[in-house]
Amino acid sequence: MIPPSATAHAGPRVTRPPGALVIEIEDVTKLYKMGAETIHALRGVTLKIHRNEYLAIMGPSGSGKSTLMNMLGCLDTPTAGRYEFNRKNVATMLDDELADIRNREIGFVFQTFNLLPRSDALHNVELPLIYAGLGKAGRIEKAQRALVNVGLGERMGHKPNELSGGQRQRVAIARALVNDPSIILADEPTGNLDSKTGEEIMALFEQLYAQGNTIIVVTHEEDIARHARRIVRLRDGLIESDRAVE
Amino acid sequence: MKRFIYEVTEAFRIAFSQIRANKLRSALTALGVIIGIVAVTLMGTAILGIDAGVERSLAGFGDDVVYVTKWPWRRIDDWWTFRNRRDIDVNNIHAINDWIATHPEGSLKVAVPNVAWNATVIRGEYRIGNMVIFGTSADLARIVRSDMKEGRFFTEIESRSARNVVVIGFDVADALFPSESALGQTIRIRSQQYTVVGVAARQGSFLGMFSWDSVVIMPIDAFARSFPIRWANPEIRVQVDVARMEEAKDELRGLMRRVRGLSPEKKEDFELNTQQVIREQIDPIKSKIALGGLFITGLALFVGAIGIMNITYVSVKERTKEIGTRKALGARRRTILLQFLIEAVSICVLGGLGGLATAWALSGVAGALMPAFPLVFSLGLVLLGLGVSVCTGIFSGFAPAWQASKLDPVVALRYE
Numbered sequence: 001m002i003p004p005s006a007t008a009h010a011g012p013r014v015t016r017p018p019g020a021l022v023i024e025i026e027d028v029t030k031l032y033k034m035g036a037e038t039i040h041a042l043r044g045v046t047l048k049i050h051r052n053e054y055l056a057i058m059g060p061s062g063s064g065k066s067t068l069m070n071m072l073g074c075l076d077t078p079t080a081g082r083y084e085f086n087r088k089n090v091a092t093m094l095d096d097e098l099a100d101i102r103n104r105e106i107g108f109v110f111q112t113f114n115l116l117p118r119s120d121a122l123h124n125v126e127l128p129l130i131y132a133g134l135g136k137a138g139r140i141e142k143a144q145r146a147l148v149n150v151g152l153g154e155r156m157g158h159k160p161n162e163l164s165g166g167q168r169q170r171v172a173i174a175r176a177l178v179n180d181p182s183i184i185l186a187d188e189p190t191g192n193l194d195s196k197t198g199e200e201i202m203a204l205f206e207q208l209y210a211q212g213n214t215i216i217v218v219t220h221e222e223d224i225a226r227h228a229r230r231i232v233r234l235r236d237g238l239i240e241s242d243r244a245v246e
Numbered sequence: 247m248k249r250f251i252y253e254v255t256e257a258f259r260i261a262f263s264q265i266r267a268n269k270l271r272s273a274l275t276a277l278g279v280i281i282g283i284v285a286v287t288l289m290g291t292a293i294l295g296i297d298a299g300v301e302r303s304l305a306g307f308g309d310d311v312v313y314v315t316k317w318p319w320r321r322i323d324d325w326w327t328f329r330n331r332r333d334i335d336v337n338n339i340h341a342i343n344d345w346i347a348t349h350p351e352g353s354l355k356v357a358v359p360n361v362a363w364n365a366t367v368i369r370g371e372y373r374i375g376n377m378v379i380f381g382t383s384a385d386l387a388r389i390v391r392s393d394m395k396e397g398r399f400f401t402e403i404e405s406r407s408a409r410n411v412v413v414i415g416f417d418v419a420d421a422l423f424p425s426e427s428a429l430g431q432t433i434r435i436r437s438q439q440y441t442v443v444g445v446a447a448r449q450g451s452f453l454g455m456f457s458w459d460s461v462v463i464m465p466i467d468a469f470a471r472s473f474p475i476r477w478a479n480p481e482i483r484v485q486v487d488v489a490r491m492e493e494a495k496d497e498l499r500g501l502m503r504r505v506r507g508l509s510p511e512k513k514e515d516f517e518l519n520t521q522q523v524i525r526e527q528i529d530p531i532k533s534k535i536a537l538g539g540l541f542i543t544g545l546a547l548f549v550g551a552i553g554i555m556n557i558t559y560v561s562v563k564e565r566t567k568e569i570g571t572r573k574a575l576g577a578r579r580r581t582i583l584l585q586f587l588i589e590a591v592s593i594c595v596l597g598g599l600g601g602l603a604t605a606w607a608l609s610g611v612a613g614a615l616m617p618a619f620p621l622v623f624s625l626g627l628v629l630l631g632l633g634v635s636v637c638t639g640i641f642s643g644f645a646p647a648w649q650a651s652k653l654d655p656v657v658a659l660r661y662e
């Protein structure tokens with residue numbers, strides 16, 4: 001296992017060729033009704049994301065980044081439009097079917113880490129595997145491997161309040177990775193970290209990308225977005241631009 | 247299925263870490279359940295205790311004895327219809343026993359007379375009042391279930407020749423012969439002297455019910471020397487084949503009609519009783535205790551259930567973000583439902599265990615204060631208590647758990 005610090009800055013910037021289509025949304029809209037007022041969070045977004053992509057979603061506050069991210073992560077369903085995940089129609093799925101897709105195919109990384117406060121790092125990483133129905137021995141083994149991969153092999157028995165912010169986010173990333181998802185979704189993963197720790201987390205994403213993961217990061221910082229291979233910019237619930245990073 | 251088991255295990259893990267983290271809150275919440283379980287177990291203990299006490303008292307005679315009496319044992323409103331009945335003639339036992347001798351395959355086994363009088367028993371300067379003096383025949387020994395502590399029952403010959411011999415109960419022996427054996431000693435009742443030939447083993451007493459411990463038994467003809475048979479509640483006790491109880495009653499009824507010279511169109515002027523009647527009279531007492539207990543239990547559990555429902559709602563609110571996170575990681579609706587349901591049930595079961603421990607301690611104290619009352623703390627009561635706790639937990643946890651399971655993951659994740 002390569003210690004993450006070794007790859008943090010020195011790693012060559014590889015770009016893997018895009019693989020199979022993972023996400024396809026077409027003309028997706030999302031409305032929120034606030035009393036008499038209707039908020040158009042997404043006004044018709046069309047997007048394709050392939051395996052092996054490293055995508056950043058950018059845009060000013062309120063432009064619909066999180067809304068789009070929740071949609072892509074099957075936490076939410078569109079008001080209108082088509083959404084296929086791994087060529088399966090997601091827009092009409094039931095709660096429990098969506099839960100299973102989230103469990104198997106998607107790894108979430110949150111701005112606020114969202115770890116279980118009373119559980120140690122190992123159990124936090126184990127959690128998705130419990131919901132996947134994996135046996136205890138297999139869970140421990142996979143969770144340990146994921147923690148080692150994010151450089152926390154020494155911290156498995158620590159509770160979140162015994163870890164630094166960066167370490168907490170690493171635990172959360174290990175948790176997102178542990179079930180070998182098709183895609184990793186990170187909404188402002190560095191938003192609660194100082195810029196140096198943020199860079200370390202981005203280096204970890206770089207490493208995960210190099211290891212073959214597909215990653216989508218939401219951010220409003222250009223520095224963070226530059227790590228990605230492709231940047232999609234939103235404004236007022238619409239895609240303003242969608243281009244590759246040179 | 248495997249997944250379900252892991253989810254349940256995880257739910258228990260969460261529940262206990264949650265309870266551990268909020269010890270005081272959980273304990274206060276469980277108070278209602280504790281009180282409810284104490285009430286339900288003490289009620290059960292009391293009912294079982296009454297049952298045990300009654301059975302112990304009834305054990306002196308078996309269930310295989312039919313009592314032929316003038317007055318019925320059940321409650322009656324029309325006493326005047328019974329008052330004019332002829333008394334039971336204890337000499338009828340000879341006719342019954344003759345019939346039994348000629349019908350060895352019949353359902354009747356043996357008949358004995360029974361007369362009773364309350365009197366004071368004296369020995370030197372010792373005396374014990376209000377003892378029941380029984381007059382009967384030697385055959386009684388075949389019917390009673392009581393063992394002899396020492397000595398023997400009086401014999402056929404002693405009975406026939408109306409000898410002044412007695413068998414005395416444990417309490418009588420204890421009062422009159424505190425430091426020596428009563429066997430062969432003499433006691434006095436009224437003007438007559440009697441030789442003690444046997445002492446019955448201790449039976450114990452319960453709520454003033456009949457007990458062999460405070461009786462003196464003598465041959466009926468010896469009894470007749472001191473007391474008027476006619477006024478001594480004469481009755482006949484017949485041992486029967488208990489498996490053929492109905493047949494035996496019919497047989498005995500016909501036999502009694504014949505010996506009393508009742509023509510077929512006349513109504514019976516005697517009564518056949520069994521101990522079953524006594525049990526039936528205890529039932530209303532037991533149901534009153536049960537009703538009172540159920541009321542207290544119901545009230546306490548209702549208050550407890552509301553408390554637990556409330557605390558589970560609080561728990562759901564506090565952990566809305568966690569619910570969102572779990573849903574994002576793949577928890578299904580049932581996973582979340584189970585998690586909070588198991589949390590509520592766990593608090594209830596812990597409360598239930600506390601209640602059982604309290605009830606157990608209380609019944610120990612009560613048992614020490616009232617040694618005559620046999621307290622029974624059974625496994626059945628423990629299971630009942632735990633079952634009630636689990637039901638309370640499910641009842642009170644369901645609504646909040648359902649609400650948690652229905653939370654929209656996006657809304658839950660946004661919750662601050």
Ligand SMILES: Nc1ncnc2c1ncn2[C@@H]1O[C@H](COP(=O)(O)OP(=O)(O)OP(=O)(O)O)[C@@H](O)[C@H]1O
Nearest residue numbers: 032034039041060061062063064065066067068220
């Ligand atoms: N649950 C909701 N109810 C009502 N309006 C909502 C809801 N969620 C989002 N919105 C609205 O939808 C729009 C897009 O919100 P979204 O959270 O996607 O923005 P964002 O791009 O992630 O912003 P930020 O950079 O501040 O996180 C906003 O105007 C927001 O107020």
Ligand SMILES: [Mg+2]
Nearest residue numbers: 065066067187
């Ligand atoms: Mg956002």
